[in-house]
Amino acid sequence: MLDTSNPNSYEYHTKHLQVNILGGLKTNKMESLRVTLSVQKPESYNILRHSLDLYNDNQVEKFTRKIAERLEIGTSVARRTLQDLTKELENYRFLLVEKETIASQPFFKELSATETKTAETFLKAKNLLKRTNDLIGKFGVIGEETNRQTMYLIFTSRKTNNPLHCISLGSSGTGKTHLQSKVSELIPEEDKVEITVLSANAFYYFNRTELQHKLILIEDLDGAESVLYPLRELQSKKRITKTVVHKDAKGDTKTIHLTVEGPVSVAGCTTQESIYEDNSNRSFLLYIDESEEQDKKIMDYQRLISA
Template sequence: MMLDTTNPHNYSYITNDLEIHILGGIKFNNLERMRVTMSIKKIKQHNVLRHSIDLYNDNMVEKFVRKIAERIEIGTSIVRETLQNLTSELEQYRIEELEREKEANQIPIEELSTKEKQAAITFLKSKDLLKKTNELIGKSGVIGEETNRLLMYLIFTSRKTNNPLHCISLGSSGVGKTHLQSKVAELIPDEDKVEITVLSANAFYYFNRTELRNKLILIEDLDGAESVLYPLRELQSKKRITKTVVHKDRKGTTKTIHLTVEGPVSVAGCTTQESVYEDNSNRSFLLYIDESEEQDKKIMHYQRAESAGQVSKHEECIAARFLRDVQRTLHPIAVRNPYAMRLSLPQSVFKPRRTNSHYLQFIEAITFYCQWQRQKKYDKQTGEEYIETTIEDIKAANQLIIEVLLRKSDEITGACRNYLEELKKYLQVNNQTTFTALEIRRRLKVKKTTQWRYHKQLIESYYIKKIRKKKGETIVRYEITNPNEYKELEEAITKALQECIIKINSLSDSDRSGVPTCSTSKMEQTTI
């Protein structure tokens, strides 16, 4: 005798004496019960008994045994033994199916061969690592966006640290925000990321406790995930979320239980609405997509080359696979920045507390990525293993982060800033100082309502002003108050960052070693 589950809606179990069918199968989500609807009859007879029963309820089963024996005229000992064997087989089948489902849902972790691992380590030890990484990202199929793509890759890499970074890609509809995010995300191993299109408000609380730990969470469009933005912010800030729910135990007693999901996580998302997601933006790097004509030309050239069969998809796959191997070769390790006390941000930066934290974390992310080029150190007091930031890491961070700091220092939104900078270029090319709204709408192809929104911001912040109408003139003209304001801001930020490097370079070796990161303990060093 054997349980036959070939038909998922009608299991069969046939012995020498009885023929039993389980109608509708069994449930897999309630393991404390074995509720079934069965039909049972004696072999070579037509008298069928149908009944719903919980096979884990001993009282119900005992009554059912007597009922079967009486109805189809068979001994109770035969019925009892048959039902016990059937219950055991159903139980075993359910356990096996749950295990199979669990394995099917798990993303297999790819093990690197010795040769693949050695190639990745050699790459991570190479000179100009960030430059070579950026070139490989380009070879994997990410067109243009040289700064944004490397920033995003390093932010995604930070998921393996204790203080991951987050990013939001911003830009007009159709400029390639989601494309950039998805292409860079392809360089991250599948087992390290969770991709979300739409998620219910409570879904995050029902992940396993450590299921999201050190994962990259990718949101295709923040507009489709508004219900989960609050728990996401809590995961970003507190690195864990907890929800209390009411639950009934087996005895029917109502109790409260706590659902806890632990981080840390790195979160990335895309949106066109910067101001709507201000709370999330404050916790994230804001990456503004390049909407320039030059970037348009790069993308269209790639599209034509792809259509003509001149793009090697095989080479793109090789580059992407290699960068995934590189990611798998990075191991969690603490990072300490001995120069942190000498670093400061320009006064022009808005919300300096959080921005300063992001700046320091980004430097740590670069150090973490360069871990195979650093000496491994140990703190004798705590035994903690760590690596230290170098001046080269800070210089690389300063070079990459200037645009981010510029945007953080700006009073107007990114889309409005892009409009203003395009407006400046137009006026400079045409040797004009004044303009009309209609003229700029036609030249820059901006919708009237969008332009009205931009002008409202710019007038309130005194970036542009209305010019008094001349006698008999009906059209309103505008003028930019300071065409060089953004360049001056960029120069101020660059100067402030350079001054930090000059201060660090001016320190003597003894001053550098005396920076209070671990000054109370002696260090042991070894090569990583």
């Protein structure tokens, strides 16, 4: 039996030979089965290590003779062991591919009947916006009553066909990033994409619908300057397209189109409003409260916690 408990060294032991598959398996090339094997007889220190493609009959036959010669064992035993090992690895690789396919599928949380009923009760009660705003405050946003509520409504608009966008503006250290990060924690993980640094080209290699109805969070617009143009196109046209040259399996050069679909909701922070004028005219501008009253609210909260 194939033992895959150690992902970096699978074990396949028989009565006559002990085989270790070093480095595991790669799942990106299904037409070959290239592995690095470590082969020895039980309780022997004579070890044979070799890299080969188990789908290449010539390589397998040469390796069979080498095992027989080096380890002093019959070629029929070595050949049968390699054939059985190939079948085991082949089946296990199919399982790995299936797991990777399932893992790459988008996750959607399904609410239970109790959760749905609780949510509907909350939504139908009076003063929904006020109660929601109070809960955001209890979650860890002190003050900023208008900004936090506006930001939350903008983030929830990602589900609509025409999402809203926002940019938080203020001096350094006034809490722009904290406000955005705390409010974004109220959004499900599978519905948001956080960007610190990302190249402009990388944006075109998302799956076609991977960004649809997602919230894109930029911690600092200065660090994501290269992606601001494709982001603006996603905001305005709700899709971006790039044409690239690609070689197919036969080596022929073809032109293909990379398209990423929106719509998306975009939020970012900056201290420099004028530099990002093209982004600002597509977004709500949320100016951080830098008043003494806001400072007092925060310090009172800190004193309450420490007490």
